[in-house]
Amino acid sequence: MPSDKSSAPRQIGGELVIPVIAVAYTIYFFSSIWNSPWTAQVSAFLVGGILLTVCAIFFLRSAIWLRRGQGTLGFGNLVTRDDIRTGRIGLFATTVAYVVFIDRLGFTLTTFLFLALSMLILAKGRNPAFILMISALMSLTGWAVFIWAFDTRFPRGWFETTMNAVLTNG
Amino acid sequence: MDSSTASILAEVFLETLSFWYVIIPTIFLGLIVGAIPGFSAANTIIILMPLTLAMDLQTGLIFMISLYCSARMGAGIPAILVNIPGTAGAAATPLDGYPMAKQGKGQQALAISFVASCIGGLLTTLIALATMPILARVGFYMHSVEMIVVMLFGISLIASIAAQDMVKGLIAGFLGLMIGSIGTDVVYATPRGTFGFLELYDGVPLIPALVGLFAVSEAFVIIEKRVIISREAGVNKASWHATFEGVSIALKRWWHIVWTSIIGLVIGVIPGAGASIASFVAYQQSRSFSKTPELYGTGHPEGLIAPESANNGVTSGTLVPLLVLGIPGGATAAIMLVVMQFHGVSFGPSLFENQPKVGYGMFMAMAVSYFIMFFTILPLSRYMSGVTTIPTIYLAPMIISFTLVGGFVPREYMFDMYLALAFGVLGYIARRTGYHVAAILIGVILGPLLEKYFLWSLKKSDGDIMVLFSSTLGNILWVAFAASIILPIVFGMRRKRRSEVPIQ
Numbered sequence: 001m002p003s004d005k006s007s008a009p010r011q012i013g014g015e016l017v018i019p020v021i022a023v024a025y026t027i028y029f030f031s032s033i034w035n036s037p038w039t040a041q042v043s044a045f046l047v048g049g050i051l052l053t054v055c056a057i058f059f060l061r062s063a064i065w066l067r068r069g070q071g072t073l074g075f076g077n078l079v080t081r082d083d084i085r086t087g088r089i090g091l092f093a094t095t096v097a098y099v100v101f102i103d104r105l106g107f108t109l110t111t112f113l114f115l116a117l118s119m120l121i122l123a124k125g126r127n128p129a130f131i132l133m134i135s136a137l138m139s140l141t142g143w144a145v146f147i148w149a150f151d152t153r154f155p156r157g158w159f160e161t162t163m164n165a166v167l168t169n170g
Numbered sequence: 171m172d173s174s175t176a177s178i179l180a181e182v183f184l185e186t187l188s189f190w191y192v193i194i195p196t197i198f199l200g201l202i203v204g205a206i207p208g209f210s211a212a213n214t215i216i217i218l219m220p221l222t223l224a225m226d227l228q229t230g231l232i233f234m235i236s237l238y239c240s241a242r243m244g245a246g247i248p249a250i251l252v253n254i255p256g257t258a259g260a261a262a263t264p265l266d267g268y269p270m271a272k273q274g275k276g277q278q279a280l281a282i283s284f285v286a287s288c289i290g291g292l293l294t295t296l297i298a299l300a301t302m303p304i305l306a307r308v309g310f311y312m313h314s315v316e317m318i319v320v321m322l323f324g325i326s327l328i329a330s331i332a333a334q335d336m337v338k339g340l341i342a343g344f345l346g347l348m349i350g351s352i353g354t355d356v357v358y359a360t361p362r363g364t365f366g367f368l369e370l371y372d373g374v375p376l377i378p379a380l381v382g383l384f385a386v387s388e389a390f391v392i393i394e395k396r397v398i399i400s401r402e403a404g405v406n407k408a409s410w411h412a413t414f415e416g417v418s419i420a421l422k423r424w425w426h427i428v429w430t431s432i433i434g435l436v437i438g439v440i441p442g443a444g445a446s447i448a449s450f451v452a453y454q455q456s457r458s459f460s461k462t463p464e465l466y467g468t469g470h471p472e473g474l475i476a477p478e479s480a481n482n483g484v485t486s487g488t489l490v491p492l493l494v495l496g497i498p499g500g501a502t503a504a505i506m507l508v509v510m511q512f513h514g515v516s517f518g519p520s521l522f523e524n525q526p527k528v529g530y531g532m533f534m535a536m537a538v539s540y541f542i543m544f545f546t547i548l549p550l551s552r553y554m555s556g557v558t559t560i561p562t563i564y565l566a567p568m569i570i571s572f573t574l575v576g577g578f579v580p581r582e583y584m585f586d587m588y589l590a591l592a593f594g595v596l597g598y599i600a601r602r603t604g605y606h607v608a609a610i611l612i613g614v615i616l617g618p619l620l621e622k623y624f625l626w627s628l629k630k631s632d633g634d635i636m637v638l639f640s641s642t643l644g645n646i647l648w649v650a651f652a653a654s655i656i657l658p659i660v661f662g663m664r665r666k667r668r669s670e671v672p673i674q
Contacts, residue, residue, distance in 0.1 A: 014603045015338075021596070022345045029348060029363040040355035040362055042628070043621040047351060051344035058337050078602050086393055087563075095386070095570055095594075099587045102575070111571050118567035122393060131564075138568060142575075150214075153582050154575060 010071035012062045014078035019055040026051050090121035106157020107147065112139035175526075179299075182531045186538045189232045193542050196236040201547070203237075204244025205256045207381045207576040211241035212501040219505075227513040228531065234509065235535040238502050239485055240543060242445065243287045246478050250279045251557045252398065252569060254385040258376050259445025259481040261611055262327070262453040264384070266466060266473030273469050274399050276558045280551035281416025282471050283478045288544040289424070290431030290479030295486040295536045297435060305490045308439045311643050314626040318638060319647035320437065321620040324450035324612065326655060330457050331467070331609045342605040346613020347620075349374055356622045357629060369585040378577040378586045379614045382593020383600075383607045385573035389566040390598050398558040398565075413551050419471050426472055427479045430456055434480035438487020445481040446615050452480030458658040461665075486536055493521060493529050506532075 026048040033041050065071040083089050098114040105113075115135035120128060146152040147160055148167070154160075203209040215222060215234055222230045245256030250267035263283070270279035298305060312320075328343030329336070352363045353373030364370040392398060420427065430452040437448040456476035457466045466473045491497040496517030498504035507517075515521065515528055522529040557565075577590035597607045631637035639645055 011603075014599075017599050018338075018345065018596075018603060018605050019341055021599075022341055022348070025345075025363070026348055028365075029351070032364070033360070033362050036355070036360040036362065037358045038633075039357035039625055039629070040360040043624055044348070044351050044362060047344055047347045047617070051341070051348055054337060054340045054344060058341060061337065077604075078599060082394075088390055088393060091390065091393065091566065091570075094567075095574075095591065098571065099574065099591050102587070103584050107575060111575070114571050115567050118570070119563055122563035122566065134564065138571075142572065150218075152579060155578065155584070 009069070009074075010065060011074045011077040012065060012071040013073040013075045016059075016062060016073075017075075017078065019058050022051055023055050087122040087124070091118050094118045094121065102155045104157065106160045107154040108139050108143040108159045109157055110155075111142055112136055115139060175530075178526050179530055179534065182527055182534045183538065185228075185527075186232060186531065186534045189229065189535075189538075190542065192229055192232055193236045193539055194546060196233050197240040197539065197543055197546055200237040200240025200242075201244035201247065204241030205248050207254065207256055207377055207385060207573050209576060209579060210257050210501070211238045212505055213580065214241070215502065215505045219509075222509055223512055227510070227515070227528065230509055230513070231506070231528070231532055232535045232539075234502075234506055235532060236539040239291055239482070239536060239539045240547075242291075242482055242485055243284065243478075243543065243547065245481075246283045246287065247280065247554060250283060250474070251276055251555065252385075252392075252565070253388045254569065254573060255380060257445070258380055258611075258615055259449055259484070260477070261380065261384075261446055261608065261615065262449040262477035263474065265331075265453065265477075265608055266468070266470050269467070269469035270471075270474065271555075271558050272399060274558075275412070275469065276399075276555035277412040277551050278416035278419065279469075279474060280554055281413045281548060282420045282474050284544070284548050284551060285417050285420035286427050286431075286475040286479040287482040288540045288547075289420075289427050290434065291482035291485055291540040292537055292544075293428060294431050294435040294438075294483040295533055295540065297432070298486040298490055299530070299533045299537075302490055302494055305435070305439050305487070308436060312440045313641065313644075314623040314630070315638055315641050315644040316647055317440070317623040318620065318627065319644060319651050320440075320447065320451065321616050321623065322651055323454060323654065324447050324616050325620065326651075327450050327454040327457075328609045328612055330454060330463075331606045331612075335604065338605050339609055342600065342607075342609035343613050346610035347617035348613070349379075349610070350614045350617025351621060353618070356625050367585065369581075369583050369589075373618050374614055375577075375581060375586055375589070376615060377580050378590035379593050379611065381573045381577040382590040382595075383597040383611050383614075385569050386590060386594025387597030387601055387607060389569040390594070391601055392562045393566045396561055398560075398562065410552065412555075413548065416551070417548070420475060423472060423475055426456065426475050430476040431479040431483035434483025435487040437480075438484035439490050440487075445484040447619070448480040448484045449477035450612060450616070452476040455654060458654050459661075463658060463662065482540075486533065489532055489536070493517060493532065 029044060029048060033044055062071070066073065094114055094117050098110055102110040112135050115138055116132055119131040119135065123131060143160065143163070147154055148163070199214070200211060203211065203214045215237060222233060225233065242259060245260035246263045246267065247256070249255040249260045249263035251271050253264045253268040255261045255263060267279050267283065270276065328339060331339055352370050354361050354371050361371055433452045433455065434448040437451065453473060453476045456472055457463050460466065460472055462470065488498070488503045492503045492507060496507070498507050515525060574587055574590050578584065578587050600607050600610060627637050628635070639648065
């Protein structure tokens with residue numbers, strides 16, 4: 001099939017990430033069951049074997065594309081400068097921070113900080129008052145519904161402890 | 171059905187209807203908990219267990235059943251509007267629901283989903299009521315061999331999803347199956363692929379996988395756009411017209427609702443099989459026998475009707491083994507069993523002789539809940555669809571925070587939040603590079619179940635693989651499975667030939 005010269009070359013580097021993860025993980029999985037009873041091995045070897053075969057086909061196909069000049073080893077479909085412009089990198093950083101700090105600061109405070117920071121990053125600093133208000137409203141609603149009303153065991157910090165003391169002791 | 175049973179049913183129906191003041195608020199509670207990943211009907215009932223036990227038996231049962239039905243329906247709402255299934259049972263819903271929302275047909279899609287869910291749920295409740303003794307036997311005939319074929323019906327959906335690029339689709343599906351193999355094996359409890367994390371010894375928890383693959387990755391993708399609706403679709407002002415159009419589309423496909431909901435009912439009757447299997451199987455079968463299979467995945471109403479009517483068909487199915495045999499068909503049914511035992515209810519055929527109002531009352535509560543839901547939820551589709559017009563700069567962080575913490579809820583391990591984040595990164599890479607996250611999730615959900623039944627079969631037969639073809643029902647299912655794979659190909663070729671004739 002003739003290649004479409006007008007279209008941008010396929011970013012095969014990005015497409016190879018999942019198969020590479022799959023191959024690395026399958027090899028690790030096999031190593032973890034190498035000396036196990038057959039019951040632990042049979043299905044994993046079957047599924048993993050097929051996965052390795054399909055990945056090999058994909059690697060072969062990618063090599064053919066590269067040789068024909070139909071694609072490059074670029075990662076443009078995965079990481080671009082736009083990720084900084086759109087705030088995606090910032091959002092990812094705040095998400096990681098959210099998961100790290102929620103256990104220490106508790107659900108309500110961490111959610112407020114996460115929402116406010118993320119929204120400010122994505123909105124490029126516009127409407128700070130509205131963003132702070134909506135972040136406070138959402139985190140307090142979350143606290144009221146999930147922790148106060150339903151007593152769900154969300155991660156708790158000083159805010160939840162204080163509110164619990166206030167509500168219990170009046 | 172004799173006249174005494176009919177009079178009991180009529181009496182119970184009217185009695186249940188008089189509990190509208192319990193049912194309506196519970197429906198809204200169910201919609202909320204169903205829509206947030208991690209908050210299923212089961213754990214909400216557990217949280218509210220003290221309240222349920224304090225109620226009298228009838229009120230408690232009506233409360234639990236209304237919550238169960240509405241949570242099932244609620245799970246489909248975020249699946250359609252923001253590509254985030256509330257529970258694993260709604261994992262097949264976004265395949266066609268979300269493309270509709272992106273095309274500006276979110277309101278229509280919600281109306282289709284509500285009609286399919288209500289009619290599917292109502293119909294299967296009535297069928298379950300009428301055929302209870304027969305249905306109860308299904309569980310006895312479905313052994314590990316037969317279950318392998320049922321699982322394969324669901325897993326074959328991976329191949330359909332992979333239709334555009336078979337190699338990438340298969341990589342996604344088999345990677346999902348491999349991830350699903352994490353944990354100890356079912357026979358000797360040997361840990362496999364756990365990276366040394368004790369939290370993974372029970373296998374990969376479904377909610378963090380669901381949250382990561384769908385919600386977190388979607389949030390990182392949608393920020394590229396101002397709102398979820400595509401620019402070409404435009405932001406139309408909500409009107410009742412779209413709701414009525416959705417109702418009309420669903421009603422025109424009434425036969426589709428009927429047979430896919432029956433798939434849900436039959437799968438629901440099998441203890442251990444759940445709504446996720448039912449919705450995958452129904453979606454795959456719907457696509458296989460459709461005249462327009464190429465439209466599936468692009469926002470086809472039939473692709474939305476199938477999983478929604480099937481997962482609501484499961485709700486009535488799970489009640490059958492619970493009431494007739496005392497075997498709960500799922501987590502929610504197991505909690506109902508505890509509450510009923512607390513109130514001194516005995517299960518089995520004697521239930522319908524000694525306490526017919528309790529036995530029939532549960533089905534009637536389900537029927538009445540679906541009936542009331544139809545009129546209370548349908549008008550809301552107009553307002554709910556507004557979610558797709560919220561600017562993504564506000565929506566994306568809200569999705570991330572509330573779903574990540576939802577990943578924490580089922581097991582209360584901080585590890586699960588990190589796991590959800592890891593799945594989010596995997597899902598994001600998959601989306602950006604053309605791998606289907608639904609194919610990964612199907613593998614994660616169905617992989618461990620398939621392995622479990624496969625190993626049980628092999629253990630029973632001392633490793634003889636021919637055990638897979640040793641039962642009559644199993645062989646019938648194998649033939650049906652082969653037919654469901656081959657016939658669509660034959661039909662497709664015939665359609666192609668017919669369409670080529672006029673051109674020639």
